[in-house]
Amino acid sequence: MAKYKMHVLICGGTGCKSSNSSDIVENFQKILAEKNLQDEVQVIKTGCFGFCEKGPIVKIMPDNTFYTQVKPEDVRNIVEEHIIKGRKVPGLLYVNPENKEHVSDSKHMGFYKKQLRIALRNCGFINPENIEEYIARDGYQALASVLEQNDPEATIELIKKSGLRGRGGAGFPTGMKWSLCRPNKADQKYMICNADEGDPGAFMDRSILEGDPHSIIEAMAIGGFCIDATKGLVYIRAEYPLAIHRLQVAIEQAREYGLLGKDIMGSGFDFDIELRYGAGAFVCGEETALIHSMEGKRGEPTFKPPFPAVEGYLGKPSNVNNVETLANIPVIINKGWEWFSSIGTEKSKGTKVFALAGQINNVGLIEVPMGTTLREVIYEIGGGIKGGKKFKAVQTGGPSGGCLTEKFLDTPIDYENLVAAGSMMGSGGMIVMDETSCMVSVAKFYLDFTVEESCGKCSPCRIGNKRLCEILDKITKGNGTMQDLDELKNLAKVIKDTALCGLGQTSPNPVLSTIDNFWDEYVAHVVDKKCPAGQCKALKQYVIDPEKCKGCTACARNCPVNAIHGTVKNPHEIDQSACIKCGTCYEKCKFNAISIK
């Protein structure tokens, strides 16, 4: 990178690409060429910077200027002012919401201050489609040292000591997983990367694959060497075309450089990677289901044991690791297990990436050391609740997790604490909700998802979740009884105890955690027939304010069920027993006389 005086880094992640970052890249190239600067300023399309809320992001190096919400038409201004004259463009700088001052260096922004980026170390720094940029940032050095040392057991031991645990959700120690697979002899073994990110609202795996694909390739080769596998398989969602493309490019380049293929770096170790495509099934994140899907079958889980380490893909010993887990491996080897295990809490080491979303000011992808509290994440990094509203709950762990209330805000985040609080780490979705979210509807939203995604193999999940969903539906429609609430709790516990796989066993979590933490809200739906958040359509009441009503008859004429009575120029009234809550009167009233209660 030395020959250029300046670098323009432009986010090419999915979020920024959706807001025209490709046009920004094009404009930079065009305008720089026009000014004859193309040999002095390099334009690089990077992976995700994480600060998706303020995208598209453009960063100018070496002065670290961080421009937010850049539009294609702003490019000329940046080139003429900043690149040529050296004056920052104030209108595009980040504004600190507290003191309204411009912040130009991302290091001083609240969003980045508390973060520690290990898995995301290269995202937003390098061009993911250029292997040399990865190598320049110590890429493939870990693989080289592992192969040179030629002692797989020692490498496994190092990973064990680092305390790295699976980032896909369950938190199984990664070194242990490798050591269970290594002794199983077979003519072919497989190192599998689980890139089937199915949790709606979590996109860390995708961002790593899009922003730093070589780290996954390197880690898979290291894993393959340790467990004695010569074939690597990445099971990736077909819905991630950009990640697939970048991974393919990276694999090709690694082959060209002799970092994949036969006799890697002259060590005698052969390893190559192929891609397998998922087709949209949440349950395929479960490793046995994933393996069945790779074999071309329905992605149904099977009972463990036998574990994949003994009988996996095509009946051969296989090891499955999540993308984020793998992204940590090369750094641990380069910097040592002591360094890694010094970060985090007693039982959860290192960092965790979260996709911070929902009713929060700074939506984006963040990485924090284990042990950071939810309050730090939501208020310091996330910038607090959108529109100054009141915090109500934070949902972690996706459809398998739970909703946590204010009393858990000071809980340090790690695997054990989140489970103890009634949620789980999961893959790292973190959805913040404000007072306008109805928790019964949220539970129903997740159950709808689980019902749709249940593979149907075991009846607790297939039938039980369907029943749970029906009861929740009944409650949100105002037809629930207290008996339904008991039923809900009992059934949820039965499903938790009896379902076959992780998906089924955790699927009632959203229901149980909302019952625990928001019991009053359930009771309000059932007894008072009211939705405190005003979200449940059937529980809304449309009321005409007689002071404001002019008696224009527009509402009565448009009501599809003739539920509105009154005479011309006199205040009208809604017959609540006949009202179907369609909202037509509310839309038609020109005098704002109709309100929702």
Next chain:
Amino acid sequence: MDKIIVKMKKEVREKVVEICNSFNNQPGELINVLHKTQDFLGYLPAEVQELIAECLHIPTAKVYGVVSFYAFFTMTPKGKYPVSVCLGTACYVRGAEKILDAFKKELNLEVGQTSEDGLFSLNCLRCVGACGLAPVAMVGDKVYGRLTPADVKGIVDEYRNLEANA
């Protein structure tokens, strides 16, 4: 059991056979075969599944079992402008349901349906990965972010005008 009489164009038949051959007619490649076929045809009708089963020497029920299992595979053709509304959690808490309702009303379609003129189809999807722009909808490959129900008509009209001027 009697076989379904295969009603499809010769070139479709040839292409599907070619796809199966390219994967050596291996039953283990079924999902890849289905991906390629759907890329080419846009959907996977019953007669195509029958043909794939024949090529890979597996029962049609098995092919159908896989097609119906995965959300990505569809047996109904999508519209020329497929509309997908994201119902991921991030979009849901920012009001994705209202966006979906607005599309339903504007297009006069239910989820999973395709308009009679074949122009629009309406579907839901789970997370585009653009949670910063929530709520989000896609038309084809184009992403529309930070939507309000009032934006919906404009988006649909954009494509209607495109069609009218074509």
